[in-house]
Amino acid sequence: MPRFTLLLLCLLAPLAQADNHSHDLAYSLGVKLGERLRDEVPDLELQALLDGLRQAYRDEPLALDEQRIESLLAEHEAQLAKAPQRIEKAIAAEKRFLAQEKAKAGVRVLKNGVLMQELRAGKGPKPGPKSRIQVRYVGQLADGSQFDESQSPQWFRLDSVIAGWRSALLEMPVGAQWRLVIPSAEAYGEEGAGDLIAPYSPLVFELELLDTQD
Numbered sequence: 109m110p111r112f113t114l115l116l117l118c119l120l121a122p123l124a125q126a127d128n129h130s131h132d133l134a135y136s137l138g139v140k141l142g143e144r145l146r147d148e149v150p151d152l153e154l155q156a157l158l159d160g161l162r163q164a165y166r167d168e169p170l171a172l173d174e175q176r177i178e179s180l181l182a183e184h185e186a187q188l189a190k191a192p193q194r195i196e197k198a199i200a201a202e203k204r205f206l207a208q209e210k211a212k213a214g215v216r217v218l219k220n221g222v223l224m225q226e227l228r229a230g231k232g233p234k235p236g237p238k239s240r241i242q243v244r245y246v247g248q249l250a251d252g253s254q255f256d257e258s259q260s261p262q263w264f265r266l267d268s269v270i271a272g273w274r275s276a277l278l279e280m281p282v283g284a285q286w287r288l289v290i291p292s293a294e295a296y297g298e299e300g301a302g303d304l305i306a307p308y309s310p311l312v313f314e315l316e317l318l319d320t321q322d
Contacts, residue, residue, distance in 0.1 A: 111217075111220070111262075115251070116219075118276075119311025121177065124208065131260070131279045134245070145157070146242065148184075148188060148223075149184075153194045158213050159318050162197070163274050173237075173245065178294055181285075186235055186312065195298075195307070195308065197223075198306065198307060198308035198309075199308050201250070202250070202292055202308050202309070202310050203205075205250045205256055205289075206221075206223070206289065206291060206310060207312055208288045208316055209223050214226070214227070214251070218275050218276055218279060219226050219236045219275040219279075220271065220272070220275050220291075220294050221226055221291045221294065222272045222275045222288060222289070222290050222291070222292070222294060223289035224276060224286050224288055225286065225288075226285075226286055227285040227286060227314065228283070228284060228285040228316075229281075229283070229284060230280065230281035230283030230285075230317060231281060231282075231283055232282025232283045232317075232319075232320075233281065233282055233320060234277075234278065234279065234280060234281050234282075234320070235265060235278060235317075235320040236266075236279050236320075236322060237267065237274075237278065238265070238266065238267055238277075238322075239265075239266050239319045239320045239321060239322055240263055240265055240267075240320065240322075241263070241264055241266055241277060241295075241317060241319070241320050242261050242317075242318040242319035242320070243258070243261065243262055243264065243275050243277075243315060243316060243317055243318060244258050244260075244261050244262070244315075244316045244318060245258050245314060245316065246255070246258075246312050246313065246314045247311060247312070247313050248311070248312045249309060249311065250312065251307070255304045255305060261318050266278075270290070270294065270295050270296070270313070271294040271295070272288065272290030272291070272294035272295050273288075273290075273313075273315070275294065275318060276288050276315065279314075280317050281317070282296075282317050282318065282319060282320055283313065283317070283318075284316070284317055285315070285316040285317075286314075286315055287297070287312070287313070287314050287315075288312070288313045288315055289310060289311075290310060290312075290313065291310055292307070292309050292311075295309070295311045297311065298312075306321040
């Protein structure tokens with residue numbers, strides 16, 4: 109190998125290592141920032157985040173004035189400060205609601221804390237863990253507001269529905285209609301489901317099992 113080529117490779121090796129270190133450091137910082145922001149702001153617009161990061165880092169003109177930025181950040185910090193209180197309040201409200209429902213006449217506790225009240229008896233077969241089920245249902249929140257309803261009978265695979273449904277349907281004969289109260293842990297838990305179902309929301313369903321197929 110020519111002497112000048114060997115010298116060039118020797119000079120470039122530390123530069124390559126430095127480039128790798130710089131890249132890996134930047135990536136690591138991005139990972140930690142992303143993890144924190146994922147928890148704080150689940151619906152964050154990533155492109156706007158990158159634009160703000162790039163403009164501030166390069167000392168470029170910003171798209172928002174300083175007063176607007178400070179106002180938005182102060183509002184965000186205030187919301188974060190209230191988050192633990194909201195969570196505690198939601199958990200306490202769920203416990204009260206489940207206790208009230210459990211005390212009602214005719215209520216039976218199924219697996220994993222699901223509460224069941226028989227509205228109509230069924231005489232058909234019960235689904236298996238991997239069965240397809242045909243159902244008709246209405247879903248409500250604890251305050252009685254409706255968030256979902258089947259306009260016509262719907263088919264689902266039993267292993268694709270929320271855990272609270274599975275617990276009930278495995279014990280439910282075809283033809284039965286039950287009222288179910290499902291703890292949040294057996295529904296959408298601490299994450300909730302978009303704007304419809306808040307975190308730690310118990311769900312109430314009137315569920316009718318019309319058919320099952322293996």
